[in-house]
Ligand SMILES: [Zn+2]
């Protein structure tokens with residue numbers, strides 16, 4: 001079983017997850033733009049039971065997702081790195097690929113492309129969805 005580890009940039013918070021993510025996405029929604037200060041968030045979708053914080057206690061911020069269910073954002077209160085978003089509607093964490101010690105993952109799809117700014121960049125040869133793939137809960 002493979003273990004993936006990551007941390008915020010000051011090192012106060014560390015996390016890990018087991019096994020490979022069930023999905024890896026570039027998300028261009030307005031919320032991810034605000035969160036990252038860029039056109040997208042590179043999220044690795046990790047089932048809740050596979051993810052844990054191993055050092056420090058992150059701060060959090062909660063909003064209602066498109067489904068009406070809560071999304072909890074976890075970040076470091078010292079260096080402000082955004083570490084992950086807990087998507088309660090889907091029972092998974094969207095973990096920041098950028099925060100991994102070794103990120104060898106690549107995006108499998110682009111989502112919320114209809115919210116992207118005009119200057120956004122999209123990866124080549126990856127399916128692009130206006131919102132989510134049909135049948136996927138947000
Ligand atoms: Zn930090």
Ligand SMILES: [Zn+2]
Pocket residue numbers: 027028029030031032033041112
């Ligand atoms: Zn998003």
